[in-house]
Amino acid sequence: MFNLVQYRRWFYLFSGLIILAGIIAMGISISQYPERSIVRLGIDFTGGSLFEVRLTNTEGATQTPIEGSDISKQFTDAGMQDVRVQRIVGTDASQDRFQVRTNFVAQNGELFKQISDKINTLATEHGYNFDAAYFQTNQQSVSPAIGGEVTIAAVIATAAASLLVLGFIALAFRQVTHSFRYGSTAVIAMIHDVLVMVGVFSILGLILGWEADALFLTGLLTVVGYSVQDTIVVFDRIRENSQRHRGEPFELIVNRSVTETIQRSITTQICVAFVLLALVLMGSGAIRQFVGILLIGLLSGAYSSIGIAIPLLVSWERGEIPFLNQGAKAKTA
Numbered sequence: 001m002f003n004l005v006q007y008r009r010w011f012y013l014f015s016g017l018i019i020l021a022g023i024i025a026m027g028i029s030i031s032q033y034p035e036r037s038i039v040r041l042g043i044d045f046t047g048g049s050l051f052e053v054r055l056t057n058t059e060g061a062t063q064t065p066i067e068g069s070d071i072s073k074q075f076t077d078a079g080m081q082d083v084r085v086q087r088i089v090g091t092d093a094s095q096d097r098f099q100v101r102t103n104f105v106a107q108n109g110e111l112f113k114q115i116s117d118k119i120n121t122l123a124t125e126h127g128y129n130f131d132a133a134y135f136q137t138n139q140q141s142v143s144p145a146i147g148g149e150v151t152i153a154a155v156i157a158t159a160a161a162s163l164l165v166l167g168f169i170a171l172a173f174r175q176v177t178h179s180f181r182y183g184s185t186a187v188i189a190m191i192h193d194v195l196v197m198v199g200v201f202s203i204l205g206l207i208l209g210w211e212a213d214a215l216f217l218t219g220l221l222t223v224v225g226y227s228v229q230d231t232i233v234v235f236d237r238i239r240e241n242s243q244r245h246r247g248e249p250f251e252l253i254v255n256r257s258v259t260e261t262i263q264r265s266i267t268t269q270i271c272v273a274f275v276l277l278a279l280v281l282m283g284s285g286a287i288r289q290f291v292g293i294l295l296i297g298l299l300s301g302a303y304s305s306i307g308i309a310i311p312l313l314v315s316w317e318r319g320e321i322p323f324l325n326q327g328a329k330a331k332t333a
Contacts, residue, residue: 004258005251008311015192015308022199029202034082039198040205042213043101043142045151051100052088052138053119054131061127071098074118078111080104086209096128101211105141112136154217158194158224162187165228169235176239181316186231189309193227194220196300197293204292215290223297230265230305237261238313250317254310262306269302 026038035041068085075083080102088097116132123130169183204210237257279291
């Protein structure tokens with residue numbers, strides 16, 4: 001039988017390096033972003049406006065390229081600040097689409113018309129038709145107050161999930177010796193996944209300009225649930241094997257349990273990964289970012305169940321955790 005948990009210190013080191021890289025990226029983000037946030041925030045959290053500009057080729061006219069900076073200038077000339085423009089890659093070669101984000105909450109109808117007229121003039125000069133109706137229907141604004149409420153709700157939801165997981169596992173495994181350890185290590189693995197996701201997202205925000213929005217929060221909470229579910233599957237097998245093989249060393253029981261469940265876990269992860277990869281290939285920019293978060297969380301959740309939660313359980317049993325060392329030894333004695 002392959003002794004997986006004997007490599008637990010290497011698992012801890014690997015996780016520590018990933019989290020450290022994420023923390024460094026968060027520090028850089030805090031120093032760079034005006035919101036002083038650990039990730040690049042979208043308008044769902046900061047408040048602001050989101051626009052989509054669609055340009056189509058004018059039949060018989062010669063088109064000259066329109067860049068994101070050209071679109072951005074139309075907004076800044078109208079008085080908007082902190083304008084960020086991203087080209088949307090589509091399958092229709094006759095269209096150019098841009099997504100525009102700004103921290104300005106666009107509630108002034110006259111200002112909106114002024115921007116629309118400016119973009120229309122720009123499009124005409126470059127041989128394009130500007131879809132003003134599409135521009136009007138594909139814009140949204142979020143006030144800073146609502147963005148603050150979303151941030152608070154995200155923190156509360158994550159904290160509540162941690163407490164519920166701790167309580168549920170402690171209750172479900174109450175007949176197992178040291179049942180509290182199962183809940184605690186599951187929560188630690190969940191926190192590990194959150195730190196990895198936020199850290200990697202912070203890195204991608206610096207490199208690719210990814211912004212945290214409501215979909216990011218959805219992906220985060222989805223992965224939290226997935227991570228806990230995968231961990232509970234292994235914990236449940238440990239509980240069963242502890243009753244079947246009484247007197248065996250705990251480390252041997254854990255290795256047997258991981259061996260018996262790892263094939264099902266990997267199969268599930270591969271199936272989910274195939275679906276997510278299909279969404280990446282077929283989805284738009286926002287969907288791709290959301291799926292990217294899910295893929296990161298899927299990998300982290302699969303790893304943390306076997307590489308963090310289970311090894312921590314063994315380390316706790318063997319008295320290897322420094323601040324719990326004396327307590328574990330006292331109970332063993």
